Amino acid sequence: MKIRVVSSREEINELNPNEKVIHLAFRPSNKDIFNLVQTCTKVEVIQIPSSYRRTVSKSIEMFMQMQNIKLVEGDVWGHRKDINEYYSISPAIIEKIKEMKADGRSDAEIADKIEREGKLNREMIFYILGKQK
Structure with missing residues (x-):
């Protein structure tokens, strides 16, 4: 299983629309999450670090729930984005x-x-x- 690692909001528009599991390595705004969901129409899970999870608004949580997208806390331990844009489980x-x-x-x-x-x-x-x- 692969997790697509996104390290900046500028990368969102360049993502493959078929991505299903995405790790955001930056603090996303509401707009970033809306853009991500529009760009990646098949996304099932968005993972963000614990420290950023607390800053996600209730409205975005509700939006993601309505879209059947899970928002999970977590990190991609030891991943080097400069070597590979995917973290593999x-x-x-x-x-x-x-x-x-x-x-x-x-x-x-x-x-x-x-x-x-x-x-x-x-x-x-x-x-x-x-x-x-």
Whole structure:
């Protein structure tokens, strides 16, 4: 699974319209999020760092809810944007999630284990779990 990393508002208009998971590495304004949703019509998840999450307005949260877009907190640990514009979640982590799900573990148990081992935040793990159904 790939997460498109966007490090400035100037990049939004150049994004592929088919992007589904996007990490904003800058503090987005309401206008930035509207532009992102218009540019990437298939977006399902927008991830932003915890420190920026608290500054997102209630109106944008409601807008995203109406558009069925999840807003999640999180970082892309150790990612170098100058090398690759995508952060990849290891196929091994995705496979481990599938195996644990097949073993009958609860979503919360899976999230606890993967959060510790995979450097992914809970909300992103729950998104991945939702895609496995």
